[in-house]
Each structure stands twice: as C-alpha cells, then as structure tokens.
Amino acid sequence: MRTCRSGGILIALALAGWLLTAAVASAYTVYVTNEKDNTVTVIDSAKLEVVKTVKVGQRPRGITLSKDHRWLLICASDDNTVQVYDARTMDFVKSLPSGQDPELFILHPDGNPLYIANEEDNLVTVVDIEKDAVLAEIPVGVEPEGMGISPDGKLLVATSETTNMAHFIDTATNTTIDHVLVDSRPRFAEFTADGTQVWVSSEIGGTLTVIETSTRKIVAKIAFKIPGVPQDAIQPVGVRITRDAKRAFVALGPANRVAVIDTATFQVEKYLLVGQRVWQLALTPDEKFLFTTNGASNDVTVIDVQRLRAVRSIKVGRYPWGVVVARF
Amino acid sequence: MRRNSNEQPNRGFSRGIASLLLLLLAAAAQLFLVASVFGQVPASRGSVHTDQMQRIAIVLARELRDVPPPFSLLDVRPPDDGVAGARLAINDNNTTGRFLKQAFTLEVVESGKPEELVTGVKKQAEAGVSLIVADASAQTVIAIADALKGRDALIFNAGSSDDRLRDRDCRANVVHTTPSRAMLADALGQYLRWKRWQRWFLVRGTEPDDEAFAEAVRRAAKRFGSKIVEERPFKYEVGSRRADGGHEQVQEQIPALTQKAPAHDVLVVADEGGLFGEYLPYRTWDARPVAGTQGLVPTSWHPALEQWGATQLQNRFRRLADRAMRPLDYDAWVAVRSIGEAATRSRSAAPADLIARLKSADFDLAAFKGRKLTYRAWDGQLRQPILLATAKLPVTVSPQPGFLHQFTELDTLGIDKPETNCRAYAQ
Numbered sequence: 001m002r003t004c005r006s007g008g009i010l011i012a013l014a015l016a017g018w019l020l021t022a023a024v025a026s027a028y029t030v031y032v033t034n035e036k037d038n039t040v041t042v043i044d045s046a047k048l049e050v051v052k053t054v055k056v057g058q059r060p061r062g063i064t065l066s067k068d069h070r071w072l073l074i075c076a077s078d079d080n081t082v083q084v085y086d087a088r089t090m091d092f093v094k095s096l097p098s099g100q101d102p103e104l105f106i107l108h109p110d111g112n113p114l115y116i117a118n119e120e121d122n123l124v125t126v127v128d129i130e131k132d133a134v135l136a137e138i139p140v141g142v143e144p145e146g147m148g149i150s151p152d153g154k155l156l157v158a159t160s161e162t163t164n165m166a167h168f169i170d171t172a173t174n175t176t177i178d179h180v181l182v183d184s185r186p187r188f189a190e191f192t193a194d195g196t197q198v199w200v201s202s203e204i205g206g207t208l209t210v211i212e213t214s215t216r217k218i219v220a221k222i223a224f225k226i227p228g229v230p231q232d233a234i235q236p237v238g239v240r241i242t243r244d245a246k247r248a249f250v251a252l253g254p255a256n257r258v259a260v261i262d263t264a265t266f267q268v269e270k271y272l273l274v275g276q277r278v279w280q281l282a283l284t285p286d287e288k289f290l291f292t293t294n295g296a297s298n299d300v301t302v303i304d305v306q307r308l309r310a311v312r313s314i315k316v317g318r319y320p321w322g323v324v325v326a327r328f
Numbered sequence: 329m330r331r332n333s334n335e336q337p338n339r340g341f342s343r344g345i346a347s348l349l350l351l352l353l354a355a356a357a358q359l360f361l362v363a364s365v366f367g368q369v370p371a372s373r374g375s376v377h378t379d380q381m382q383r384i385a386i387v388l389a390r391e392l393r394d395v396p397p398p399f400s401l402l403d404v405r406p407p408d409d410g411v412a413g414a415r416l417a418i419n420d421n422n423t424t425g426r427f428l429k430q431a432f433t434l435e436v437v438e439s440g441k442p443e444e445l446v447t448g449v450k451k452q453a454e455a456g457v458s459l460i461v462a463d464a465s466a467q468t469v470i471a472i473a474d475a476l477k478g479r480d481a482l483i484f485n486a487g488s489s490d491d492r493l494r495d496r497d498c499r500a501n502v503v504h505t506t507p508s509r510a511m512l513a514d515a516l517g518q519y520l521r522w523k524r525w526q527r528w529f530l531v532r533g534t535e536p537d538d539e540a541f542a543e544a545v546r547r548a549a550k551r552f553g554s555k556i557v558e559e560r561p562f563k564y565e566v567g568s569r570r571a572d573g574g575h576e577q578v579q580e581q582i583p584a585l586t587q588k589a590p591a592h593d594v595l596v597v598a599d600e601g602g603l604f605g606e607y608l609p610y611r612t613w614d615a616r617p618v619a620g621t622q623g624l625v626p627t628s629w630h631p632a633l634e635q636w637g638a639t640q641l642q643n644r645f646r647r648l649a650d651r652a653m654r655p656l657d658y659d660a661w662v663a664v665r666s667i668g669e670a671a672t673r674s675r676s677a678a679p680a681d682l683i684a685r686l687k688s689a690d691f692d693l694a695a696f697k698g699r700k701l702t703y704r705a706w707d708g709q710l711r712q713p714i715l716l717a718t719a720k721l722p723v724t725v726s727p728q729p730g731f732l733h734q735f736t737e738l739d740t741l742g743i744d745k746p747e748t749n750c751r752a753y754a755q
Contacts, residue, residue: 101640119640122423142423143640161637162694163424164672179427181672185694204694230737232699254698
C-alpha cells in the first residue's frame with residue numbers, strides 16, 4: 001500500500017511537472033555555427049536568448065548531435081576536421097577524421113557511422129564516430145554537399161553541386177546505386193519521416209525536386225515566385241519536413257524568406273519573411289518552433305510553426321550557417 | 329594529399345600533352361601546335377540511363393598574339409592561360425559524365441597566324457568537332473565563325489571583349505563567355521554611381537582598343553548619370569619594361585601629365601594594353617582613386633574570389649595548374665562547362681542537340697557567381713555578375729543595389745535587347 005501510495009504521489013508530481021513545462025514552451029538548447037566568427041552560439045529555446053558563445057574550430061558550418069544528444073558534432077571546414085564537443089558543457093572532446101573541407105554531414109539513425117560530404121575530393125567519407133576511423137570513401141559527383149539518410153538508415157543521398165545530381169548510396173555496401181539529375185547546384189537532401197520521398201533543393205536552379213525513394217523517379221518539381229523578388233534571388237537551400245510529413249519548410253537564401261509547402265499538393269502555402277540570406281533550418285523536437293540561420297544579417301529567426309509567423313529574431317555571430325536543437 | 333580516383337583524368341592529361349605535333353612554318357617562327365588531350369574516364373558506377381558511351385569533343389582555338397611583357401612580374405602571362413581553365417572544366421564534365429556515360433575531350437589548336445588557326449579549326453570541324461572555344465582577336469573570331477557557317481557548330485568567344493562582336497558584327501554561331509567592354513564599363517559605372525564618385529577624369533591611351541574602352545566608359549557615364557569632366561589622351565613612350573632604374577622619372581612624369589584637370593572624384597583610365605595605367609595609382613597630381621583598365625578593375629573573375637563556393641573552384645584549379653585562376657581561365661571554364669551542362673541535360677552528344685539546348689530558354693549554368701548564368705537571346709552574350717577588384721581582393725560585385733530591370737538585373741550591364749544592332753541573332 002505504502003509503495004503504491006508513494007508511487008501515486010510521484011506520478012502526480014511528475015504530471016504537475018509536465019503540465020508546468022508544457023504551459024510554457026519546452027526548453028531546448030539551440031546551437032548555431034557562425035561561419036565567419038569560428039564560434040557556436042548557444043540559445044535557450046524557451047527564453048529565446050543567447051546563453052553563451054563558444055570558440056570552436058575554423059569556419060564551422062555543418063552541425064549535428066549524436067543519437068543520445070551527448071555530443072555536438074561540427075564541421076570545422078578550414079581545419080579539415082569534424083570536432084566533437086560535449087553538448088551540455090561545450091567542452092572539447094575530440095576531433096574525427098573527416099577528409100578535406102567537410103561542409104555537411106549526416107549521422108546514421110542508429111547513431112553511427114557519420115557520412116561526411118568532402119567538397120574538395122568529390123567524396124563521401126564514412127566515419128566511425130566511436131572508433132575515430134574512416135570506414136569508407138565513396139566517389140560521387142563534383143562538390144558533394146547535401147546529405148540525407150532514410151529513416152531506416154539503408155539509403156543515403158548525397159547531392160553534388162557542380163554535377164547537379166542526387167547520388168543514391170546503399171549504406172550496406174557503401175556504393176552508389178543510382179544518380180538522379182536535378183536542377184543547378186543542389187544543396188540539401190531531406191527524407192520524409194516515412195522514407196518514401198527525398199526532397200532536394202537546387203540553389204541556382206531555384207527549385208525543389210521531390211524524388212520517390214523506391215523508384216528514384218521525380219514526382220514533383222516545386223518552383224517559387226515572390227512578388228517584388230527577382231527570380232534569380234530565389235535560391236533554395238535548407239529543407240525541413242515535419243514528422244507528420246504534412247509540411248515542408250524551405251530556406252530561400254537571398255530571397256530572405258522561408259517557403260511553407262503543403263506536402264500533399266506540393267503547393268507553397270506561404271512565404272515567411274526572415275533575415276537576410278537564410279541558409280539552414282532546424283525544428284525543435286516538439287516541432288513548435290523553427291529556427292533559421294540568416295547569414296547576411298547575423299541573426300536567427302524563430303518561427304512559430306502552428307501560426308506560421310516569425311516571432312523573434314536573435315542576434316548571433318557573423319555569418320550564421322548551421323543550426324541544430326538538442327532535446328534538453 | 330589522399331589518393332583520389334577523380335585525379336585520374338589529370339594524369340591522363342599530362343600524358344596527352346606529350347603528343348605534340350609541331351609544324352615549323354616559313355618566315356617567322358610561328359607555331360602550329362596541336363595537343364591532343366584525352367581525359368581518362370573512369371568506368372561508370374551504378375545504373376546509367378544510356379547504353380553507349382557518348383563522346384563530346386571540344387576544340388580550344390588559341391591565337392598566339394604578340395603582347396609586350398607586363399609592367400609587373402606578378403602579371404606575367406602563364407603559357408597555359410585559358411587552357412588550364414578549359415582542362416579543369418573537362419575534368420568536371422567527365423566526373424559528371426561517368427554517371428551518364430559521357431566522355432569529354434579537349435584538343436588545343438594554336439597558331440600565331442589567324443589564317444592558319446582558321447584552317448586548323450576548319451579541319452577539326454570537318455572531322456566532326458564543332459564545339460569551339462576561341463581565345464582570339466575579334467577579327468579572328470569572325471573569320472572562324474564565317475569558316476564554319478552552315479555547319480552545326482558553335483563558337484564560344486572566351487578571349488575578346490569587343491562590343492562589335494556582339495553588335496553590328498555579331499554571328500549567329502558565336503556566343504560570348506567573356507564579358508563585353510560595355511558590361512565591364514557599366515559594372516564600374518554603377519559602382520562609381522553608388523559611391524557618388526560621379527565626376528570622372530578620363531585618361532586614355534591612343535591604341536584602337538583604348539578608344540573602344542573609352543567609348544564604353546562614355547556610354548556608362550551617360551547611362552548612370554556621371555560626368556566626364558575631361559578626356560585626356562595619354563601618349564607615353566614606354567621603352568624597355570625591364571630596367572634597373574625607373575621610378576625617379578615616373579614619379580616626376582605622371583604628376584605632370586595629370587595636372588590641371590578639372591575637379592574630379594575619380595580618374596578613369598583606358599589602357600587595355602597596359603602601357604602606362606599601372607603607373608597612375610599613387611602618382612597622380614590630384615589625390616584621387618584610379619579605376620578602369622587599372623586600379624579598380626571590372627573583371628569576370630579574380631584569383632581571390634571566395635564567395636558562392638568559389639573557393640572550391642580556386643582550389644581545384646590550383647591542384648590542376650599549380651597557379652592561380654585568371655579571368656581567361658574562368659571564361660574558358662564557363663564555355664566548356666556550358667557544353668557539359670548542355671550534354672548532361674540533353675543526354676546527347678550530337679552538336680545540334682547541344683547547341684539547341686545551349687540556346688534554349690531552359691539553359692542555365694551554376695558558375696560560382698551567386699546566381700544562374702544564362703545566354704542573352706539577342707546577341708549570345710553570357711549574362712553574369714561582374715567583379716570589381718584590386719590586385720589582391722574583389723571590392724564589390726555589379727549589378728549594384730538599386731539598378732533595376734524589368735526582366736533581370738544582370739541586363740543592366742551591357743547592351744540590352746532594345747539597343748542591340750545584332751541582326752544575325754534576330755533572324
């Protein structure tokens with residue numbers, strides 16, 4: 001009886017605690033790489049304030065978290081390395097071998113290995129992040145950049161900026177199995193949560209290509225039109241799709257807007273005005289907020305996902321590039 | 329550096345260069361040189377969509393022109409100026425081509441004699457090679473174009489900024505990757521307007537090319553609301569470029585030659601041959617910046633451009649050529665990449681298909697300038713942002729903010745559709 005009662009109290013307390021945190025926005029930690037400053041800005045997602053700014057390696061760009069969110073991984077492009085930091089303390093842990101000029105990477109859904117795009121070598125480098133070892137190098141097209149991985153981890157997509165292809169890679173054999181031609185300068189690849197589609201942005205082409213994963217057929221090509229914005233200033237880069245696969249957000253670079261796309265119809269619902277040269281995007285784990293890095297205006301825009309409105313802009317370092325949100 | 333399968337084409341090139349055919353010709357020691365360059369194409373990986381290997385051959389036609397040595401040792405022209413840019417693009421095309429079973433080759437045809445060059449190119453065209461990148465004078469480009477008239481051939485002018493080639497003397501089988509003088513002068517004119525340096529003291533050389541650049545400058549002044557307060561022809565006996573002495577006299581001469589000019593904000597110099605322009609900065613009578621063919625220079629490319637991913641191209645180039653990438657290298661790279669892009673998109677190696685694709689409204693090229701590059705439908709000129717740079721760094725990029733256009737801001741640079749006198753394209 002006693003244990004049961006105290007268990008009940010604990011549950012009640014836990015419930016109260018949950019209600020309390022749910023009432024205010026959940027507090028997460030947002031990390032932003034500042035390409036020009038060689039720093040990472042750490043932001044509290046509830047207060048929408050900068051907590052601290054931490055010096056990291058040179059020209060930090062791509063950023064991600066280990067599966068357990070213990071480690072923060074950063075492409076230090078000019079140091080030709082991927083740096084690992086303790087995500088809570090921001091203490092340096094180690095450097096991973098990465099190949100020349102790492103720009104973007106993606107972690108296997110199981111937490112290992114890490115797939116890194118090496119622009120200079122036309123390679124995707126596969127790295128074991130526990131053993132700090134290069135497992136494989138996969139030749140792809142000229143200047144690989146965007147990296148996406150299917151939720152089951154079986155299929156990797158690397159986009160090559162000058163070859164203009166999405167290269168499909170079988171992660172079991174680390175070999176390319178197909179190449180899909182997309183519009184000029186593909187920058188980013190994002191799978192839907194169910195893995196049936198991969199969305200690829202083309203920065204110079206100004207479009208977004210939706211590819212069916214199983215057939216590698218192009219199912220949609222999405223173009224953008226914004227009154228008052230020159231067509232060649234619309235340059236899609238970062239892409240995020242909500243877990244329910246209903247909405248996609250696309251950063252449009254110097255158009256200074258994020259496009260909101262209905263994934264069922266592939267129609268643009270809305271353009272949200274953000275900072276200048278919007279580059280990468282990250283959703284909070286509860287998907288209530290979207291953070292955008294705005295390279296040319298040195299800030300981050302916070303978008304309320306339900307209301308589809310920009311609610312805050314937060315000053316960060318110079319040329320913010322990548323962004324990731326931790327569960328804590 | 330680590331081993332990299334994509335370096336194989338480079339090694340193929342160096343082997344290819346060994347196969348040189350030298351023909352010594354009569355009077356002058358003019359060289360007619362053919363270097364067969366075949367990139368080695370790695371076996372295709374993964375699934376491809378065509379069954380047979382498609383081969384796309386490109387000729388680089390170089391007119392070896394007599395140019396005096398430059399003032400600065402930093403500006404000594406490398407022997408492979410332009411060629412290295414074309415080769416890099418061949419490598420890039422082949423990296424893409426291995427996924428589509430397309431292989432690109434480059435053949436360099438060189439001569440100091442225009443007639444010989446034309447004959448060499450014609451021979452190539454008769455053998456089926458009809459995609460030509462030309463680094464030649466305007467006159468020679470026209471001669472090549474006329475020699476290939478009626479064929480499925482396309483010439484990429486990468487070496488002449490002459491406006492005439494895009495205007496009255498345009499040819500339907502020529503497109504231009506190098507910017508015209510009008511584009512260069514407009515790019516400078518917009519920036520000077522943006523700076524509100526609107527009173528220009530124009531100092532020009534006496535060569536026909538200098539007059540042509542000066543004419544582009546006059547046009548830019550008029551278009552963007554600046555005023556040329558005085559135009560002063562500059563006759564300067566250069567003499568020997570290399571001498572132990574020199575600065576003592578120049579220091580006295582340049583102030584004297586630039587004094588008593590009306591009040592001006594900037595000295596604009598038109599000296600395409602580089603005969604005196606480099607002497608102007610820091611020596612003029614009035615303390616004014618120098619821009620134009622020297623000083624702040626409009627250009628298609630700069631070896632220190634790092635924006636828009638250009639660092640990757642610069643690094644790739646340096647690995648291939650062991651030197652910095654120059655504007656001619658870039659203009660040739662753009663030409664060969666345009667062909668590659670047309671082949672990728674059309675999935676064809678037939679010149680007629682490639683040319684149709686290149687000239688279609690759907691064609692665009694990503695070329696490290698921050699926006700798509702396309703060819704103008706009225707004169708074949710490549711639309712592109714123009715850098716304004718000093719020797720060390722780019723300063724800005726035109727079009728400048730505020731210069732608007734109903735279709736694309738890039739058309740605020742150079743001869744726009746309503747102004748063109750190019751009739752070959754209209755037909």
